Amino acid sequence: MTAPLLDIHLTDDDLTAALRTDARTGLTASPKSLPPKWFYDARGSELFERITELPEYYPTRTERALLEQVVDEIAAAAQADVLVELGAGSAAKTRLLLNALTAEGSLKTYVPQDVSASALRGALTEIAAEYPDLGVHGVVSDFTDTLHNLPRGGRRMIAFLGGTIGNLVPTERTEFLAGIHEVLEPGELLLLGAGLVVDPAVLVPAYDDAAGVTAEFNRNVLHVLNHRLGADFAPDKFEHVAVWDTDNEWIEMRLRATEAMTATVTALDLTVDFAAGEEMRTEISAKFRPESLTTELTAAGFTPTHTWTDPARRFTLVLAERR
Numbered sequence: 400m401t402a403p404l405l406d407i408h409l410t411d412d413d414l415t416a417a418l419r420t421d422a423r424t425g426l427t428a429s430p431k432s433l434p435p436k437w438f439y440d441a442r443g444s445e446l447f448e449r450i451t452e453l454p455e456y457y458p459t460r461t462e463r464a465l466l467e468q469v470v471d472e473i474a475a476a477a478q479a480d481v482l483v484e485l486g487a488g489s490a491a492k493t494r495l496l497l498n499a500l501t502a503e504g505s506l507k508t509y510v511p512q513d514v515s516a517s518a519l520r521g522a523l524t525e526i527a528a529e530y531p532d533l534g535v536h537g538v539v540s541d542f543t544d545t546l547h548n549l550p551r552g553g554r555r556m557i558a559f560l561g562g563t564i565g566n567l568v569p570t571e572r573t574e575f576l577a578g579i580h581e582v583l584e585p586g587e588l589l590l591l592g593a594g595l596v597v598d599p600a601v602l603v604p605a606y607d608d609a610a611g612v613t614a615e616f617n618r619n620v621l622h623v624l625n626h627r628l629g630a631d632f633a634p635d636k637f638e639h640v641a642v643w644d645t646d647n648e649w650i651e652m653r654l655r656a657t658e659a660m661t662a663t664v665t666a667l668d669l670t671v672d673f674a675a676g677e678e679m680r681t682e683i684s685a686k687f688r689p690e691s692l693t694t695e696l697t698a699a700g701f702t703p704t705h706t707w708t709d710p711a712r713r714f715t716l717v718l719a720e721r722r
Contacts, residue, residue, distance in 0.1 A: 629665030
């Protein structure tokens with residue numbers, strides 16, 4: 400077994416600097432907003448794992464069931480030497496791909512990418528032990544602006560699963576897909592998992608569960624600001640809001656101030672006023688129609704070659720080749 404490699408292109412200081420920038424920009428904007436990546440400290444990650452197990456939250460189990468059903472087809476079509484996974488985290492569902500690609504006989508290297516060095520270290524150790532013949536090369540980076548740090552060589556397939564593409568607004572998606580196109584060679588592949596537009600009666604409860612776990616997850620961004628930037632937000636004074644935006648076809652999560660209040664962000668020397676009832680956007684989760692996803696991929700220089708969709712048409716996996 401070869402010892403796994405770990406490239407670190409993003410340090411805790413880098414993350415703190417990015418948080419400072421995002422917090423200052425978002426908290427001084429009108430309307431206020433914060434990027435969803437700041438939900439995910441250790442507590443936020445734990446809360447999200449709980450969300451994926453809730454009866455209302457169908458995306459994770461739907462994607463996994465679909466992946467289980469078609470993973471052998473993906474492996475046969477891809478013939479990938481290298482599997483790159485963006486936002487790998489603990490690399491839990493990656494084993495489906497690793498097993499299928501290994502059985503296909505093509506896979507030589509697994510490259511998990513994540514912002515969390517601790518999560519990656521744990522995943523690297525486990526994967527290297529489970530797949531002793533596989534090279535494992537972790538990359539600590541932010542996939543939105545450091546794709547150029549991914550290792551090159553071999554026929555690569557980049558996997559971007561979980562519907563995370565929906566957290567990007569259209570201009571960000573365009574930039575992201577252009578960045579993927581730039582780092583891949585012609586003929587290399589992108590495996591994209593995306594949520595589809597479904598009945599809002601099914602969709603909205605997935606982001607506003609009866610047990611209130613998503614509400615706690617949403618408020619966790621304020622705990623992160625308190626902990627990392629010395630802020631004094633009162634998270635319990637904010638209500639969780641999840642609405643379906645028909646025009647943009649995305650779920651929007653917000654935090655609504657239940658009373659007028661003022662918060663101080665010590666690290667930014669910033670005072671933030673909230674009016675009673677004022678809402679701050681913390682996440683979008685765009686849902687797609689198959690034709691719109693094809694259009695975006697084609698515009699970015701990809702040719703979708705295979706598409707798989709679950710029987711209820713709630714989630715899709717698209718294998719696209721870089722032109």
